Amino acid sequence: MNWETRVTKMLNIQYPIIQGGLAYLAYSDLAAAVSNAGGLGQITAMSLGSPEELRKEIQAVKLKTDRPFGVNYAIGQHGRPFEHMLEVAIEEEVPVITMTGGNPAPIFDMLSGVDTKKLVLVAARRQAEKAEELGADAVMVVGQEGGGHLGRADTGTMVLIPQVVEAVSIPVIASGGIGDGKGLMAALALGAEGIEMGTRFIATKECIHAHEAYKQKLVEASEDDTVVIKRSIGAPARAIKNEWTQKILQVEEKNPTYDALKDLISGEANMKYIYDGNESQGFGWAGQVMGRIKDVPSVQELFNRMIKEGEDIRTIWSK
Numbered sequence: 001m002n003w004e005t006r007v008t009k010m011l012n013i014q015y016p017i018i019q020g021g022l023a024y025l026a027y028s029d030l031a032a033a034v035s036n037a038g039g040l041g042q043i044t045a046m047s048l049g050s051p052e053e054l055r056k057e058i059q060a061v062k063l064k065t066d067r068p069f070g071v072n073y074a075i076g077q078h079g080r081p082f083e084h085m086l087e088v089a090i091e092e093e094v095p096v097i098t099m100t101g102g103n104p105a106p107i108f109d110m111l112s113g114v115d116t117k118k119l120v121l122v123a124a125r126r127q128a129e130k131a132e133e134l135g136a137d138a139v140m141v142v143g144q145e146g147g148g149h150l151g152r153a154d155t156g157t158m159v160l161i162p163q164v165v166e167a168v169s170i171p172v173i174a175s176g177g178i179g180d181g182k183g184l185m186a187a188l189a190l191g192a193e194g195i196e197m198g199t200r201f202i203a204t205k206e207c208i209h210a211h212e213a214y215k216q217k218l219v220e221a222s223e224d225d226t227v228v229i230k231r232s233i234g235a236p237a238r239a240i241k242n243e244w245t246q247k248i249l250q251v252e253e254k255n256p257t258y259d260a261l262k263d264l265i266s267g268e269a270n271m272k273y274i275y276d277g278n279e280s281q282g283f284g285w286a287g288q289v290m291g292r293i294k295d296v297p298s299v300q301e302l303f304n305r306m307i308k309e310g311e312d313i314r315t316i317w318s319k
């Protein structure tokens with residue numbers, strides 16, 4: 001079956017499936033496995049310690065695959081400077097740069113004249129229009145179901161995707177709540193030309209940095225086991241419900257300031273759970289789609305299954 005869309009052509013990939021940036025989790029093993037399976041894998045730059053660490057990861061991906069891959073830049077209000085990290089990707093001639101989290105204009109300035117595809121992850125129609133104006137090659141659009149940081153307006157994927165498809169002329173990649181062939185086909189039916197998945201890729205064999213307890217939680221928990229934190233400071237983000245996120249919500253109710261929250265929502269607290277499996281001292285991001293995750297396959301197995309499911313759906317539709 002032909003899976004070609006403007007996204008597969010632009011990114012030079014076989015299937016329109018992109019692995020989203022995954023803070024502290026998306027290293028060369030996962031990125032290369034996704035690219036080798038025919039999608040676009042990515043390294044997450046801003047949770048790496050230094051430009052040299054990023055260079056090492058990029059070079060490791062190049063050893064593990066000769067297919068295109070991306071580097072993701074989440075830049076935010078409280079994030080650290082990204083310029084030196086971006087310089088590395090430019091020097092290493094990374095084929096795809098994705099960005100999210102803040103005003104992407106400074107990234108576009110640095111990438112002016114650089115031969116790379118520029119994709120922006122947005123969570124609202126206006127942000128997608130802005131990304132198109134800045135020169136994005138495509139937008140990834142995340143709905144409220146998604147794991148990690150979300151839009152402030154709570155719009156779900158089902159409504160947001162066709163709204164953005166009708167508002168911009170660049171290709172749209174649907175994100176948030178997708179984890180199988182049904183989600184893939186639904187996204188294409190909404191007018192998207194590709195999908196991005198975050199949570200589903202954490203529960204794969206090649207996401208080697210995620211603790212077994214985190215992966216098991218994704219397998220066992222239901223769609224009701226996530227919670228949105230950080231809404232009170234204007235940065236809503238979806239995580240797995242646990243003691244730690246309860247603490248965060250209590251502080252948000254009493255004293256909704258960044259200073260009061262910063263230790264609870266820090267990268268250290270995130271790593272305590274996702275690397276050490278320590279539920280009482282940290283938290284992990286995940287989307288509602290975890291309710292539909294039932295196993296921890298290899299990335300290749302996941303792709304085989306999704307593509308088969310997608311092809312079966314197309315066969316039914318064509319009858």
Ligand SMILES: Cc1cc2nc3c(=O)[nH]c(=O)nc-3n(C[C@H](O)[C@H](O)[C@H](O)COP(=O)(O)O)c2cc1C
Nearest residue numbers: 020021022023146147148176177197198199285287
């Ligand atoms: C653990 C985790 C970490 C994430 N970190 C990033 C990040 O660093 N950069 C980014 O652009 N998106 C990040 N995201 C968002 C994902 O790339 C993706 O947009 C989102 O997970 C899509 O929703 P889904 O989880 O339902 O697939 C993260 C998501 C999760 C679950």
